[in-house]
Amino acid sequence: LRDLEEKTPRSYPLPPRSKKNEVLQEDLRTPDNHVERDPRLIRLTGVHPFNVEAPLSDLYDEGFLTTKDLHYVRNHGAVPRVEDNDMLDWEFAVEGLVERPIKMTLRDLISDYEQVTYPITLVCAGNRRKEQNVVRKSKGFSWGAAGVSTALWTGVSLGDLLARAGPKRGAKYVFFEGADKLPNGYYGTSVKLGWAMDPERGIMVSYKMNGEPLHPDHGKPLRIVIPGQIGGRSVKWLKRIVVTSAPSDNWYHIYDNRVLPTMVSPEASANLPDTWKDERYAIYDLSTNSAICYPAHNESVPVDLAVYKLKGYAYSGGGRRVGRLEVTLDQGKTWSLANITYQEDQYRINKDDETLYGGRVDISGRDASFCWCFWDLDIPMPQLQEAGDVMIRGMDDSMNVQPKDMYWSVLGMMNNPWYRVVIHKEDGMLRFEHPTQPALLPGGWMERVKKEGGDLTNGFWGDKISGQDNAA
Amino acid sequence: LRDLEEKTPRSYPLPPRSKKNEVLQEDLRTPDNHVERDPRLIRLTGVHPFNVEAPLSDLYDEGFLTTKDLHYVRNHGAVPRVEDNDMLDWEFAVEGLVERPIKMTLRDLISDYEQVTYPITLVCAGNRRKEQNVVRKSKGFSWGAAGVSTALWTGVSLGDLLARAGPKRGAKYVFFEGADKLPNGYYGTSVKLGWAMDPERGIMVSYKMNGEPLHPDHGKPLRIVIPGQIGGRSVKWLKRIVVTSAPSDNWYHIYDNRVLPTMVSPEASANLPDTWKDERYAIYDLSTNSAICYPAHNESVPVDLAVYKLKGYAYSGGGRRVGRLEVTLDQGKTWSLANITYQEDQYRINKDDETLYGGRVDISGRDASFCWCFWDLDIPMPQLQEAGDVMIRGMDDSMNVQPKDMYWSVLGMMNNPWYRVVIHKEDGMLRFEHPTQPALLPGGWMERVKKEGGDLTNGFWGDKISGQDNAA
Numbered sequence: 001l002r003d004l005e006e007k008t009p010r011s012y013p014l015p016p017r018s019k020k021n022e023v024l025q026e027d028l029r030t031p032d033n034h035v036e037r038d039p040r041l042i043r044l045t046g047v048h049p050f051n052v053e054a055p056l057s058d059l060y061d062e063g064f065l066t067t068k069d070l071h072y073v074r075n076h077g078a079v080p081r082v083e084d085n086d087m088l089d090w091e092f093a094v095e096g097l098v099e100r101p102i103k104m105t106l107r108d109l110i111s112d113y114e115q116v117t118y119p120i121t122l123v124c125a126g127n128r129r130k131e132q133n134v135v136r137k138s139k140g141f142s143w144g145a146a147g148v149s150t151a152l153w154t155g156v157s158l159g160d161l162l163a164r165a166g167p168k169r170g171a172k173y174v175f176f177e178g179a180d181k182l183p184n185g186y187y188g189t190s191v192k193l194g195w196a197m198d199p200e201r202g203i204m205v206s207y208k209m210n211g212e213p214l215h216p217d218h219g220k221p222l223r224i225v226i227p228g229q230i231g232g233r234s235v236k237w238l239k240r241i242v243v244t245s246a247p248s249d250n251w252y253h254i255y256d257n258r259v260l261p262t263m264v265s266p267e268a269s270a271n272l273p274d275t276w277k278d279e280r281y282a283i284y285d286l287s288t289n290s291a292i293c294y295p296a297h298n299e300s301v302p303v304d305l306a307v308y309k310l311k312g313y314a315y316s317g318g319g320r321r322v323g324r325l326e327v328t329l330d331q332g333k334t335w336s337l338a339n340i341t342y343q344e345d346q347y348r349i350n351k352d353d354e355t356l357y358g359g360r361v362d363i364s365g366r367d368a369s370f371c372w373c374f375w376d377l378d379i380p381m382p383q384l385q386e387a388g389d390v391m392i393r394g395m396d397d398s399m400n401v402q403p404k405d406m407y408w409s410v411l412g413m414m415n416n417p418w419y420r421v422v423i424h425k426e427d428g429m430l431r432f433e434h435p436t437q438p439a440l441l442p443g444g445w446m447e448r449v450k451k452e453g454g455d456l457t458n459g460f461w462g463d464k465i466s467g468q469d470n471a472a
Numbered sequence: 473l474r475d476l477e478e479k480t481p482r483s484y485p486l487p488p489r490s491k492k493n494e495v496l497q498e499d500l501r502t503p504d505n506h507v508e509r510d511p512r513l514i515r516l517t518g519v520h521p522f523n524v525e526a527p528l529s530d531l532y533d534e535g536f537l538t539t540k541d542l543h544y545v546r547n548h549g550a551v552p553r554v555e556d557n558d559m560l561d562w563e564f565a566v567e568g569l570v571e572r573p574i575k576m577t578l579r580d581l582i583s584d585y586e587q588v589t590y591p592i593t594l595v596c597a598g599n600r601r602k603e604q605n606v607v608r609k610s611k612g613f614s615w616g617a618a619g620v621s622t623a624l625w626t627g628v629s630l631g632d633l634l635a636r637a638g639p640k641r642g643a644k645y646v647f648f649e650g651a652d653k654l655p656n657g658y659y660g661t662s663v664k665l666g667w668a669m670d671p672e673r674g675i676m677v678s679y680k681m682n683g684e685p686l687h688p689d690h691g692k693p694l695r696i697v698i699p700g701q702i703g704g705r706s707v708k709w710l711k712r713i714v715v716t717s718a719p720s721d722n723w724y725h726i727y728d729n730r731v732l733p734t735m736v737s738p739e740a741s742a743n744l745p746d747t748w749k750d751e752r753y754a755i756y757d758l759s760t761n762s763a764i765c766y767p768a769h770n771e772s773v774p775v776d777l778a779v780y781k782l783k784g785y786a787y788s789g790g791g792r793r794v795g796r797l798e799v800t801l802d803q804g805k806t807w808s809l810a811n812i813t814y815q816e817d818q819y820r821i822n823k824d825d826e827t828l829y830g831g832r833v834d835i836s837g838r839d840a841s842f843c844w845c846f847w848d849l850d851i852p853m854p855q856l857q858e859a860g861d862v863m864i865r866g867m868d869d870s871m872n873v874q875p876k877d878m879y880w881s882v883l884g885m886m887n888n889p890w891y892r893v894v895i896h897k898e899d900g901m902l903r904f905e906h907p908t909q910p911a912l913l914p915g916g917w918m919e920r921v922k923k924e925g926g927d928l929t930n931g932f933w934g935d936k937i938s939g940q941d942n943a944a
Contacts, residue, residue: 192839194672194839198670198672200666200670259867259871261796261798261807261809262798262807263798263806263807263808263809280793280795280796280869281795281796283871284869284870285869285870285871286870287870287871287872288872317870318790318870321752323752323753324733324752324753326733326734326735332877332931333929334735335733335734335735336735337733337735367664367666395731395879397752397756397757398756398757398758398759398789398790398872399731399755399757399759399886400759400760400870400872401875401879403873403875403876403877404875404876404877404931405804405875405876407867407873414871457805459804459876459931459932460931
């Protein structure tokens with residue numbers, strides 16, 4: 001697989017060089033003692049299972065494409081062990097409500113189908129969950145804002161595989177199952193068959209990330225990759241694709257990756273199986289989200305700078321593009337328009353027959369957006385100095401705007417209120433404070449305000465009312 | 473056309489009987505002096521052109537399907553006059569970047585193509601604009617919350633027409649032009665070709681509404697109907713379908729139906745042609761929205777009732793379904809889940825070959841939602857009596873939630889903050905006050921609060937802060 005790497009110069013971004021890592025000391029006493037990892041990754045669930053994000057600045061600094069070293073990881077259990085020599089013999093099946101069930105190996109997939117390579121942003125549904133956990137503990141661990149990454153994925157369009165198998169009448173869903181055996185069975189989940197058959201959706205069965213065979217944490221040797229949807233649907237270590245008439249009843253499909261109505265408490269949720277099973281609450285498409293990456297948390301800047309360049313990322317879901325990003329320095333009273341860079345569009349202008357890593361880069365005819373974008377805005381330092389905070393919000397091209405208020409829910413997912421960085425004036429410097437820090441790391445204005453007795457849900461970030469007419 | 477009306481009993485809603493109306497006195501001295509109309513409709517732009525919505529209660533009371541009598545109308549100018557006898561001879565063209573340009577009549581459309589009938593909700597992008605106008609005057613007239621209606625539309629899938637014409641390489645958009653000549657040319661607008669070819673999007677060329685030939689205000693004899701998108705793309709009095717490589721440069725495509733960034737003022741917008749032309753700000757898909765219909769504005773209810781049933785509507789766009797509706801009686805601190813009725817789903821369970829009004833009702837295999845839904849919630853009267861207001865918000869199945877705050881923009885479109893009804897206690901009665909009344913009609917808490925000096929944008933609906941810790 002490795003000798004398919006590309007050397008030709010390209011008109012679009014290629015990934016930064018990834019590192020040769022080693023098995024880390026802390027992993028030696030876990031089932032993952034065969035997995036080489038980057039020590040910069042922040043562990044969100046203790047040592048094991050491996051759930052990690054990069055430091056937000058490091059993630060941003062890698063640019064549009066993220067290496068395997070810093071790409072976020074969401075593992076439910078031990079990583080299945082697959083030797084390099086066994087990769088091409090990896091077996092998987094396409095079965096269920098199909099005319100011609102298929103049993104095949106990764107070797108067959110590569111030899112018998114057209115290969116494609118797309119840039120795709122994956123996002124954990126829990127991205128920014130720490131903010132929800134500070135407001136009220138949810139049933140999920142504390143992602144910061146780096147549960148998002150972009151890579152070049154190579155593989156086969158799922159629609160091609162399914163077309164060959166031939167969905168039968170009544171087929172409505174596609175279920176994916178991985179090789180990771182967990183307390184409640186193998187990890188598995190389903191999506192709608194219509195999406196799987198829709199080329200605009202770009203769902204693929206992938207065996208290469210950034211031109212290299214999949215890293216064990218990212219599904220070695222084979223996984224599903226679904227653009228525009230939460231990462232939890234992109235099943236890793238793929239063993240079975242099952243066409244069905246109903247959504248999956250896999251435990252992880254029902255009890256994970258849902259936004260239950262906000263009034264359902266963790267306690268009440270234990271006795272509401274019908275609520276959990278209600279497909280309307282299952283998350284598929286991502287919603288509009290954005291974050292400020294620079295200034296970083298605890299970054300300090302001398303006040304005598306002329307200008308500070310704010311920088312960050314944004315994404316939306318279901319193929320929708322983020323059409324605008326707006327910055328406020330006065331808590332939403334006025335807004336400035338940020339510049340947006342859509343590096344994904346650089347892939348659209350290549351020749352139709354261009355291949356990369358053995359796959360056709362055929363997104364020139366596609367309307368849908370599969371990737372995050374970066375935004376920036378120069379702020380004259382005097383303005384920053386006068387402000388108490390700075391916030392970013394995005395709106396996608398379906399005019400879905402990020403809300404000011406948090407929608408708290410029992411799994412703490414899809415958190416997307418305006419991303420707020422507080423500005424402190426200290427000895428001729430401005431120091432910036434992000435909402436939270438990931439995992440159990442202390443820091444951030446949310447914990448601080450809460451500790452000081454502020455009500456984070458008061459509509460003003462727990463502050464005493466500012467900009468309000470209190471003359472009552 | 474009329475003898476195609478259906479009499480068989482159905483498992484899904486059929487439209488209420490429409491009335492025989494007359495040309496109204498006030499229309500006699502306008503170019504629309506040939507158009508019969510229902511006097512209940514509220515005129516939003518004086519006598520002419522005809523832009524109207526029904527009283528909100530009347531609209532709700534008609535149920536899932538709206539008659540032509542109460543369906544909202546958005547006309548930019550005079551209604552083209554087409555005699556009944558000339559309808560089938562109406563000529564239109566499919567041209568531009570196609571292999572086989574087509575010139576045809578409505579008669580050809582009916583005889584040469586498969587006919588379909590779907591329930592489709594149309595919504596004006598300006599629905600609820602009056603609320604924006606009270607905050608700050610926009611460049612648009614004052615819709616209340618009844619700029620939305622649902623009907624059974626019969627016609628031909630636009631994709632079928634385009635497939636026969638054969639889009640050429642480089643074709644990316646489809647432009648529609650009407651017969652209504654306006655100060656800036658014929659009304660016209662474009663959408664993406666990919667949508668037009670996607671059966672899930674359901675875009676059609678329609679000549680019947682609720683089983684009757686189109687009423688003149690609704691495009692007699694032929695129009696485009698686009699489910700899930702703003703009404704402004706569903707061109708009426710259709711004359712030309714033009715396949716193109718670029719979005720339309722028609723004046724109405726550029727300078728109407730856009731959500732410009734919020735900081736663009738009416739004054740500044742006059743000198744920002746590039747901003748107007750930025751396709752990212754063009755509105756296509758609807759965003760999540762909802763309203764309270766009962767209690768109606770100024771409805772009074774005795775406090776000794778046991779229970780009051782709140783009722784209203786909701787919709788989203790791009791085929792997305794509203795997955796939840798939540799009611800708050802304490803300004804967002806706590807929420808209750810409303811019941812939702814998806815009458816659209818009753819059309820999904822019919823036989824595959826079922827026809828209605830001469831068109832196949834083939835939505836059983838479709839995932840997308842094309843229609844509004846109704847919600848209701850019983851509130852014990854003591855709770856309503858204690859509350860100062862009641863609000864509804866919806867979230868669609870892509871987890872796009874209605875925001876608390878208004879996103880004001882220069883055209884005042886896509887207004888969708890939580891819909892708020894204020895509760896007044898008066899002499900053993902509760903009296904309810906909606907945000908606004910349509911057009912220049914006085915009434916509503918927004919105008920009242922503004923007149924009293926409240927700042928409607930303070931994050932608390934202009935009220936003095938309530939539920940806040942002011943002990944500073």
